[in-house]
Amino acid sequence: MSTSAEPAEAIGITESPHRDLAAQRVIPLRHPGRWIATAVVVVLAAQFVHGLATNPFYQWGRFGYWFARPVILRGLWVTLEVTALSAVLGLLGGVVLALARLSHNPVLRTVSWVYIWLFRSVPLIVVLLILFNFSALYRTLSLGVPFGPSFFRFDENKLATELVVATIGLSLNEAAYAAEVVRGGILSVGRGQREASAALGLPRWYQFRRIVLPQALRAIVPAYVNQLIGLIKGTSLVFYVSLLDLFGQVQTMSSTYPGDVVPLLLVATAWYVILTSLVSLAQYWIERRLRAGERG
Amino acid sequence: MSTKLLRLAVPVLAAGLLASACSSGASGTKTDSAPAAAGTTVVRVGSLSNGAATEADITVAQQDALRAELPAAIRSGGTLKVAVGALPAGFPPLAFVGSDQKTLTGSEPDLARLVAAVLGLKPTFDNATWDNMFVGIDSGKDAVGFANITDTEQRKQKYDFASYREDNLGFETLKSSTWSFTGDYHALAGKTVAVASGTNQEKILLEWQSKLRTEGKDITIKYYPDSNAVLLALTSGKIDIYLGPNPGVAYQVTQTSKSPNPTRIAGEYSGAGETLQGLIGATTKKDSGLAKPIADAVNYLIQNGDYGKWLAAWNLSTEAVKTSQVNPPGLPASNS
Amino acid sequence: MSTLAAAVEVRGASKWFGAHKVLDEVDLTVCPGHVTVIIGPSGAGKSTLLRAINHLEKLDAGRVTVNGVLIGVREHGTRLKELSERAILAQRAEIGFVFQAFNLFPHLTVLENVAAAPVATGRATKTEARERALELLAQVGLAEKAEAYPGQLSGGQQQRVAIARALALRPGVVLFDEPTSALDPELVGEVLAAIRALAGGGTTLVIVTHEIGFAREAADRVVFMDAGRIVEEGPPGEVLDRPRHPRTREFLSKVL
Structure with missing residues (x-):
């Protein structure tokens, strides 16, 4: 606050008469470049929208036919189902992995790492393919003592429906990313918060649930929603396990109706835009709720 | 289901079970086989074809002599598990999701149904990606693939084939293009051509390419994952020509006729090529003992005329074979 | 003075950070109801000693008792064994702690900050804890901020809330770790006033601070630490005005 030690005289204020200074209006700097850029962008955007609406290439009539067809809605439902299940299971797995990663137990830490x-190294598609081909590697899964006798045996082919395989694959993958998000969130809560909790003698579970987690969520939610948007689009790989999501159905229908390839792609695009917009909206709402209490 | 029950009532049940076939693949199972007289099955071929076929009912009588050739496990199981590799994009009219937008149809599943009826088995279908179809056969999840699979020497190292159809190839271009093919590969000089990798049409194209190169000319060859991507490349001008199985090309031409970018057939070529004999075969795990009963069943269908009815229903009569063979000579293993 | 009567007793406390010995066999006795002020240069081990009293810092050797109870450890034959985390947390409820950086919970209101611990540790019902919290907030002059969030308060107000929070469990001993060091100069007075108000109320206070004036005025006893040892201790009139040890004199000449 007292860093500018120069007296007023030294910077020349006394050189002009005082009343003139008061009367002088400050003219803001003009930005002609901004106006030119705006004009260019508006014209280009208008051109693009016009082209989108009038170019017969897009076949908007067929777009209308396909948009809410049962086959598309079936695919959309699969997309939603797989996304929702994997998001929840992935997050749960991520929390467990993050806690293991942050624990004092070196074995847990290493396994989690x-x-x-x-x-994070293996592409999702490889995970899905390996899982799908699981039955080629292991014909049965058995439940029992590790390395010991088994009580139940499942024929993997019957056990693993396409939905289960897809959900497991995406969840395994998602958990790795969620773990990093959760870990980052927990680490973002300052040491002082944990020390204050400890000094007050707050029980450990209470510390985690009421002090650390709510603050960690502020860092976790935005990052995890980004992750979720990636997940929605990641579901378009599940056709590799013979499950047809939104994009899978679009591809199938494109081959049966080759004349409609473009409108079908637009239908998929529209639905993905709608889904990610809804998620972003939910993100905005949740973040606003979590921000309650921050500096207003 | 109980083996004992099956043995007691096979003739009746075989037909009855067909009608209540349960869905297992993503696209489900077609259930257009109606119960008929004991030991016979009415197989409806060409249904839901989106204009690619003419529907026909074919009545098939179970052949106990052929059924006796089946491996014991399949005979007692009563089910023919068929793998189809038509995900996510199908290849109409051979194997694709039909015009009800959910049922798997096409010439290949239809033949599988006919063969199953001859052998007194209930067909079930697993629709998967092309690669996963083979893994399904490898792992025993599926017994046989009916999916326009070309018999090659390389594949024969792992699989047995029962051939059932020949390939004809077609050249597809935009309708606005003036290019055409009359049998002389020189017409392809300087063109960009799409072809599916690992197919006999690719092999033919590569041969032409190397011949043209010795003359100082060239063909640019592009590969795309499926027919949708090929069609997009064609309409956007990224490629000039697509060389593919003629039935598929013909289907695309019909289907795009009313779209903004219609295509046309710019020429045909024998899938047998100059030196190669391309054959499509039902594909089973090597030494599973299933290829012979299937070949015999196809031969039975050829002899009694049902095979001809099936091909006619799908407008594929030009691709008929005279007999089905087990492991006929296929495309050589290497391209060099 | 008698050992039994001590509110806080530290015996032979040693602590290494790597090769550096931050506490070197420290002995300290704090009498019940007294205000003890610990002064000394940075790195003298003042905060480490304070944090060892409620086991936020583990000692490598030595022991701490608060009101006669061993803190953080139990006797196991001739050796000391660390207690379970749960047991340590229970012991800490008897010892209030005020941090330099306040460490209020930013997502809880001022009232919730103060009322949280009695409810979470099962020592009070929600209603009782709220009433007590409101009383304490009135005591530090912040009753009207009960529903505000910490982020909406000034640093001085936040530290006063932290003091109220430390008192919510009715601890016998309250420890202050440089409570005014993070504050703008004009806010120091209100916090010192709140601490002064506690003095003489029967609660034992141990305060690490650089406010020599406050020490002179409020302390019953002043402890001067340097290089991990207690160099000199006694009433403020002696230690601050007639220091015997040259290191104390040197330190005081710099800060006064």
Whole structure:
């Protein structure tokens, strides 16, 4: 506050008469470049929208036919189902991995680190293919003592429906990313918060649930929603396990109706835009709720 | 289901079970087989074809002599598990999701149904991606693939084939293009051509390319994952020509006729090529013992005329074979 | 003075950070109801000693008792064994702690900050805790800020809330770790006033601070630490005005 030690005289204020200074209006700097850029962008955007609406290439009539066809809605439902299940399971897995990663137990820490490293390294598509081909590697899954006798045996082919395989694949992958998001969120809560909780003698579970988690969520939610948007689009790979999501149905229908390839792609685009917009809206709402209490 | 029950009532049940076939693949199972007289099945072929076929009912009598050739496990199981590799994009009219927008149809599943009826089995279908179809056969999840699979020497190292159809190839261009093919590969010089990798049409194209190169000319060859991507490349001018199985090309031409970018057939060529004999075969795991009963069943259908009815329903009569063979000579293993 | 009567007793406390010995066999006795002020240069080990009293910092050797109870450890034959986290948390309820950086919970209101611990530790019902919290907030002059969030308060107000929070469990001992060091100069007075109001109320206070004036005026006893040891201690009139040790004199000549 007292860093500018120069007296007023030194910077020349006394050189002009005082009343003139008061009367002088400050003219803001003009930005002609901004106006030119605006004009260019508006014209280009108008051109694009006009082209989109009038170019017969897009076949908007067929777009209308396909937009809410049962086959598309079936695919959309699969997309939503797989996304929702994987988002929840992935987050739960991520919390467990993050806590393991932050624990004092070196074995848990290492296992968690290896898991995260592995699943962030392997492309989702490879995970899905390996899972799908699981039955080629292991014909049955058995439930029982590790390395010991098994009580139940499942024929993997019957156990693993396409939906289950897709959900497991996406969740395994999602958990690795969620773990990093959750870990970052927990680490973003300052040491002082944990020390204050400890000094007050707050029980450990209460510390995590009421002090650390609510603050960590502020960092976790935006990052996880981004992750979720990636997940929605990641579901378009599930056709590799013979599950047809929105994009899978679009591809199938495109081959049966080759004349409608473009409108079908536009239908998929429109639905993905709608889904991600809804998620962003939810993000905005949740973040606003979590911000309650911050500096108003 | 109980083996004992099946043995007691096979003739009746075989027909009855067909009618209540349960869905297992993503696209489900077609259930257009009606119960008929004991030991016979009415197989409806060409349904939901979106204009690619003419529907026909074919009545098939179970052949106990052929059924006796089946591996015991399949005979007692009563089910023919068929793999189709038509995900996510199908290849109409051979295997694709039909005009009800949910049922798997096409010439290949229809033949599988006919063969199953001859053998007194209930067909079920697993529709998967092309690669996963083979894994399904490898792992025993599926017994046989009916999906326009070309018999090659390389594949024969792992699979047995029962051939059932020949390939004809077609050249597809935009309707606005003036290019055409009359049998001389020189017409392709300087063109950009799309072809599916690992197919006999690719092999033919590569041969032409190397011949043209010795003459100082060239063909640019592009690969796309499926027919949708090929069609987009064609309409956007990224490629000039698509060389593919003629039935698929013909289907695309019909289907795009009313779209903003219609296509046309700019020429045909024998899938047998100059030196190659391309055959499509039902594909089973090597030494599973299933290829022979299937080949015999196809031969039975050829002899009694049902095979001809099936091909006619799908407008594929030009691709008929005279007999079905087990592991006929296929495309050589290497391209060099 | 008698050992049994001590509110806080530290015996032979040693602590290393790597090769650096931050506490070197420190002995300290704090009498019940007294205000003890610990002064000394940075790095003298003042905060470490204070944090060892409620086991936020683990000692490598030595022991701490508060009101006769061993803190953080139990006797196991001739050795000391660390207690479970749960047991340590229970012990801390008897010892209030005020941090330099306040460390209020930013997502809870002022009232919730103060009322949280009695409810979470099962020592009070929600209603009781709220009433007590409102009383304490009135005591530090912040009753009208009960529903505000910490982010809406000035630093001095936040530290006063932290003091109220530390008192919510009715601890016998309250520890202050440089409570005014993070404050703008004009806000220091209100916090010192709140602490002064506690003095003489029967609560034992141990305060690490650089406010020599406050020490002179409010302390019953002043402890001067340097290089991990207690160099000199006694009434403020002695230690601050007639220091015996040259290091104390040197320190005081710099800060006064």
